[in-house]
Structures are given as C-alpha cells and as structure tokens.
Amino acid sequence: MSPSGPAYRKPFVGIAQAVGVNLDSAVETFNLTKAYGAVKALDALNLKVRRGEILVLLGPNGSGKTTFLNLISTVLRPTGGTATVMGFDIIKQPLKVRETIGISFQEPRGFWRHKPYHILSFHAAIYGLRGKERTEVVEQTLKDFDLWSSRNKRFMELSGGQGKRLEVAKLFVNRPKVAVFDEPTAMVDLDGKRMIWDRIRALREQGSTIVVATNEVREAEYLADRISIMKGGKEVVTEDLRTLKDSISGGDVVEVGMSPAITTGAMKAISEVPGTVRVTQVSESVLNAFVDRSEDWLPLMMASMQAFSVKITSIRVSEPSLDDVFIHYTGKEIVKANA
Amino acid sequence: MSNIRRMLQITRVDLSYFFRTKWLIGTLIGLNVTDMLVVGIVYKGMMPVSVEGVLNYFQFYAPGVVITGLFFASFDVGRRVHLGLTEGVSQYYLTLPVSLNEVVLAHLLSAGLGGAIYASILTLVSAALIPQLLSLSTLALIPFMFVLSMGLAGIAAVLNLFSKTGDRYFTFADGIQTVMVSMSTVAYPLSIVSSYFPSPVVTVIKLNPLSQGAEALRAIVNGAPVNSGFNIPTLLVTSLVLLAAGVVSYRHVFTKLRDVGKI
Numbered sequence: 001m002s003p004s005g006p007a008y009r010k011p012f013v014g015i016a017q018a019v020g021v022n023l024d025s026a027v028e029t030f031n032l033t034k035a036y037g038a039v040k041a042l043d044a045l046n047l048k049v050r051r052g053e054i055l056v057l058l059g060p061n062g063s064g065k066t067t068f069l070n071l072i073s074t075v076l077r078p079t080g081g082t083a084t085v086m087g088f089d090i091i092k093q094p095l096k097v098r099e100t101i102g103i104s105f106q107e108p109r110g111f112w113r114h115k116p117y118h119i120l121s122f123h124a125a126i127y128g129l130r131g132k133e134r135t136e137v138v139e140q141t142l143k144d145f146d147l148w149s150s151r152n153k154r155f156m157e158l159s160g161g162q163g164k165r166l167e168v169a170k171l172f173v174n175r176p177k178v179a180v181f182d183e184p185t186a187m188v189d190l191d192g193k194r195m196i197w198d199r200i201r202a203l204r205e206q207g208s209t210i211v212v213a214t215n216e217v218r219e220a221e222y223l224a225d226r227i228s229i230m231k232g233g234k235e236v237v238t239e240d241l242r243t244l245k246d247s248i249s250g251g252d253v254v255e256v257g258m259s260p261a262i263t264t265g266a267m268k269a270i271s272e273v274p275g276t277v278r279v280t281q282v283s284e285s286v287l288n289a290f291v292d293r294s295e296d297w298l299p300l301m302m303a304s305m306q307a308f309s310v311k312i313t314s315i316r317v318s319e320p321s322l323d324d325v326f327i328h329y330t331g332k333e334i335v336k337a338n339a
Numbered sequence: 340m341s342n343i344r345r346m347l348q349i350t351r352v353d354l355s356y357f358f359r360t361k362w363l364i365g366t367l368i369g370l371n372v373t374d375m376l377v378v379g380i381v382y383k384g385m386m387p388v389s390v391e392g393v394l395n396y397f398q399f400y401a402p403g404v405v406i407t408g409l410f411f412a413s414f415d416v417g418r419r420v421h422l423g424l425t426e427g428v429s430q431y432y433l434t435l436p437v438s439l440n441e442v443v444l445a446h447l448l449s450a451g452l453g454g455a456i457y458a459s460i461l462t463l464v465s466a467a468l469i470p471q472l473l474s475l476s477t478l479a480l481i482p483f484m485f486v487l488s489m490g491l492a493g494i495a496a497v498l499n500l501f502s503k504t505g506d507r508y509f510t511f512a513d514g515i516q517t518v519m520v521s522m523s524t525v526a527y528p529l530s531i532v533s534s535y536f537p538s539p540v541v542t543v544i545k546l547n548p549l550s551q552g553a554e555a556l557r558a559i560v561n562g563a564p565v566n567s568g569f570n571i572p573t574l575l576v577t578s579l580v581l582l583a584a585g586v587v588s589y590r591h592v593f594t595k596l597r598d599v600g601k602i
Contacts, residue, residue, distance in 0.1 A: 036599070073434050076435070076600055094438075098436040102434070105427065107427060109431040111422065113356065114352075114362060126345050198496055339586075
C-alpha cells in the first residue's frame with residue numbers, strides 16, 4: 001500500500017473520532033497533509049477556525065492556502081491526517097461536509113456557453129431553492145454583485161472581474177454555514193473589491209463562518225478577525241491583527257521631536273524606558289524610538305523626560321504594517337514571496 | 340433536497356449543454372439529414388428490392404443514420420466531461436452535496452437521454468418519407484435506444500480515462516466512431532457484409548450495438564415485430580457491459596481529479 005492509500009490515513013481518522021465534535025470550531029484539522037509525490041503542498045497542518053469568525057490565510061503562492069481550502073471542501077483528498085467541518089469528518093462524511101461548506105474557487109468555474117443567470121439558478125436548485133424563491137434569490141444576487149446587466153451573456157464573454165464576481169456570488173445564493181473564498185477579489189477592480197469585502201463581512205454577520213485565502217495584505221487587514229500566515233505548506237502563526245503587530249519586537253515606531261535639541265542624557269533615558277528596543281537620532285531635534293507597544297511606552301517615556309530640561313514638541317506613532325508582520329514571520333516581503 | 344434530485348439537476352445541466360451547443364447540433368443534424376438526402380436522391384435504387392425486404396436503399400439506410408446520430412449524440416458526453424475537467428466544472432460538481440457515484444451516473448444518464456432524444460428527432464425526420472416509423476413499435480423501441488445510448492457513452496468514458504489532452508481525446512473519438520460505424524450494418528446489409536469478411540469479423544459486426552439498433556429500426560420499417568430485427572438480450576448485455584465500463588472509467592477519472600486537483 002502506498003503512503004497515500006487509505007491505510008496511511010487510518011490513524012488520523014481515529015484521532016478525529018477520538019477528539020469528537022468541538023463546538024467552538026467550525027473547521028479543525030488534524031495533521032492534515034497533502035503530498036504530490038515528494039512535494040508536500042500541505043504539511044501536517046493543525047489549525048482551528050472558530051465558529052462565526054473570518055479567518056484569513058495569508059501567504060505567498062505555493063504556501064498551501066488553496067490546497068487547504070480544497071481539502072476542507074472535499075475537492076481534494078488528503079494523503080495524511082484529516083479535518084472536521086462543523087463536526088463532520090472530511091474523509092468519512094464528505095456528503096455532510098459538502099452540505100455545510102461552500103467554496104468560491106480562485107478561478108471562476110462555469111461552462112463557456114452557460115449564462116450567469118443559469119449558473120446561479122443551477123447552484124440554487126442544487127441547494128433546494130425552488131420556484132419563485134429561487135428566481136428571487138438569483139435575481140437579487142445578480143443585482144448585488146453588479147451582474148444584472150450581464151446575466152444573459154455567455155460565461156466565456158464575461159470579463160475577468162465579472163467571472164470572479166459570479167464565482168463569489170454562488171456562495172451568496174445558498175449561504176453555507178462555512179463559506180470559503182479563494183482570493184475573492186483577484187481580477188476585480190477597486191470598487192468591486194470593496195463591495196465583495198462588505199458582502200463577505202455581511203455574510204459573517206448572518207452567521208456564516210468565513211475562511212479567506214489571499215496574498216493581498218489590504219484584503220487581509222480589511223476582513224480578518226484572525227490571520228493565519230502560511231509558508232511552505234505550514235502554518236507559521238495564527239493571531240488577530242493587533243496581536244500579530246504587537247508581537248513584533250520594536251515594531252511600533254515613535255518619532256519624538258524635542259526642543260531646543262536632544263541631549264545625550266535624554267537619549268540615554270529614552271533608551272532605558274521599558275519596552276524600548278532601540279533609539280536612533282534622525283536630526284538634531286528628532287529621534288525615532290522602536291518600541292514594543294507604543295501605548296504602554298509613551299506614558300513611561302513622558303515621565304522619564306520630566307527630569308530633563310527639554311520640551312517635547314511632537315510625537316508621531318506608526319505601527320508595523322501587515323507586510324512588516326509577514327516579513328517578520330517569513331523573512332520575505334509578501335510581494336517578493338509571490339514572485 | 341434528495342440526492343436523486345440533485346443528481347438529476349446535474350443531468351439536466353449536462354444535457355442542456357449538448358443541445359445548447361448550437362454549432363454542434365447544427366452540424367450533426369446537417370450531416371445526418373444530408374446523408375439521408377443524398378441517399379434518397381442519388382443512391383435510392385442501388386439496392387435490389389429483395390435485399391433485407393426493404394423497398395429501396397433509402398429505407399434501408401435511414402434507420403442506420405438514426406442510430407449513427409444516436410451514437411454521436413451519446414458520445415458527446417465525452418467532450419462535455421473533457422471540457423468539465425479542463426474548465427474546472429467537474430471540480431465544482433465535486434463540491435456540491437452529491438456523491439461521486441451520482442456525478443458519474445448523472446453524466447451517463449444525460450448521455451443516454453441525449454442519444455435517445457436526438458435519435459427520436461431523426462426518426463421523426465425520417466418518418467416524413469418512411470411513415471412506418473410513426474408507430475407504437477418505434478415508441479416501444481425508445482427505452483432500448485436509451486439503454487443503447489448509455490452503453491455507447493461508456494466508450495466515451497473509457498476514452499476520457501485514457502486521454503489526458505483534448506487533442507488525444509478528439510483523435511481517439513474520431514477513430515472509434517469511424518471503426519464502429521464501418522464495422523456495423525449501418526450502411527450495408529449483413530448479407531453483403533458476410534460475403535466480404537471472415538466469420539469472426541461478421542460476428543463482431545453482428546454484436547456491434549450500432550448494428551443491433553439499426554436492425555431493430557429496420558424491422559419496424561419492414562412491418563415486422565421489433566425483436567425480429569435484433570436480439571434484446573444481446574443489445575441489453577452489450578449495452579450494460581459498456582455502461583459498466585463507463586461507470587468504472589468515470590469513477591476513476593473523478594477519483595483521480597480528487598487526488599491530483601485540476602486536470
């Protein structure tokens with residue numbers, strides 16, 4: 001039996017059964033692995049998606065995001081480990097999983113000659129919408145996603161952005177308990193991006209758990225309750241944005257302006273304030289302090305400056321961007337990592 | 340919603356894609372009707388009246404054209420599945436709450452229906468000149484046409500299994516279609532075929548599902564009982580064997596899709 005065969009998966013299926021249903025988790029993986037020969041697209045991933053949250057998977061191309069989404073949607077079969085979706089095992093109960101989860105693929109899926117109206121209508125019919133209700137839902141969804149005027153165009157005649165909006169719109173027809181979006185705004189213009197993001201957030205408000213894979217930092221910042229940074233088929237870190245930014249030592253940069261000029265004593269005092277990672281002098285009267293958490297650091301700094309005859313004239317705080325966080329955890333800028 | 344209903348939705352969409360592809364339908368009908376027209380006008384008298392008990396070659400050939408049309412329409416499922424695999428639609432089906440077996444069955448069912456519906460249309464066209472075809476016997480034959488059509492789709496499924504690229508699929512499909520039509524009694528009566536080919540080849544020609552279907556329709560044209568033209572068990576067994584091959588092939592194709600991702 002090859003390592004990819006059922007015998008290899010058996011122990012992990014047991015783990016999922018032993019753990020049982022976790023009411024807090026919409027999705028939970030247990031050493032979930034997908035290998036293509038010697039290449040591991042996903043490497044023993046253990047990840048929990050909490051019910052009702054928007055979890056954004058952030059990572060460069062080839063980091064395993066799409067593979068993860070395809071595995072939990074049962075599009076792909078794992079070569080090791082398993083996962084549960086709303087308590088259903090993806091290997092043992094794939095039909096139950098598919099009743100619960102919906103995926104919007106990275107590339108729009110449709111036959112060339114089918115029209116947006118028919119594509120959504122088919123999707124609605126599969127999920128049990130019938131008659132007038134189906135017509136209403138489909139028409140409203142087409143309008144919501146700015147596809148109404150293109151409803152009778154053939155799929156092959158849609159622009160990249162229209163095709164992508166149609167792919168995303170499918171999940172708003174059946175509103176699954178777990179909605180999975182793979183790069184939902186790739187190929188979509190700026191207005192369209194904002195519209196899709198708002199609708200995804202609204203879907204969460206209506207009770208769905210959302211998983212989004214992206215390599216766009218802005219998208220992740222706009223949508224995420226928590227962000228999971230992935231690299232090389234593994235999860236590097238999963239936290240909310242605030243915690244991720246705070247986790248970078250010296251990530252907050254506080255620019256302090258002083259009058260008449262910065263003294264050696266003041267520089268020394270600032271560098272000794274708890275939470276200071278390093279201090280650099282920018283000009284005669286301006287310095288940059290790299291600190292862990294600026295909100296904790298600033299009162300301490302102000303207190304320490306009272307002993308000196310300098311007046312603080314300006315304070316400007318900038319926190320690390322998500323790109324900085326990504327570099328911190330992966331050693332690469334996300335744009336270069338995608339190249 | 341029951342799984343059966345979901346499966347039938349996939350069948351409906353797959354079938355509609357066949358009839359929605361207007362250039363394909365136009366070409367198929369054009370070729371089949373042109374075939375009948377040329378035979379009706381030019382070759383009508385080429386066969387002695389006594390052969391096979393039919394009045395002229397047109398009456399002999401039209402049922403053959405109907406069955407050829409059924410074959411081509413049923414075989415189109417292979418093109419649709421190939422498109423589904425390359426355009427990711429098959430992967431989309433696998434995300435829906437239907438089992439892999441139901442997706443497989445949905446495709447073969449749509450092939451069966453496509454072949455039977457298309458053959459019925461051609462039968463109606465032929466009936467304009469051969470009124471005997473407008474009979475209850477022809478209606479009784481439709482379920483057999485459906486089974487035959489599903490069986491023939493099994494061959495397309497086997498081709499899908501062995502063709503990684505569109506080029507290969509369409510080349511193999513052309514080859515298979517040419518061989519199957521040539522090695523049948525679609526265009527020539529068995530009595531003529533028997534005098535040119537060795538007996539093993541004649542047996543193959545007799546067992547060819549296209550021959551079975553054509554002979555059944557000819558029996559109706561002759562006013563004979565439907566089952567006098569073909570052997571029902573032979574047709575059913577041949578079709579079911581091919582259908583089983585189709586089920587196994589599509590199961591393998593879609594399982595592989597689950598293992599390797601988009602093809």
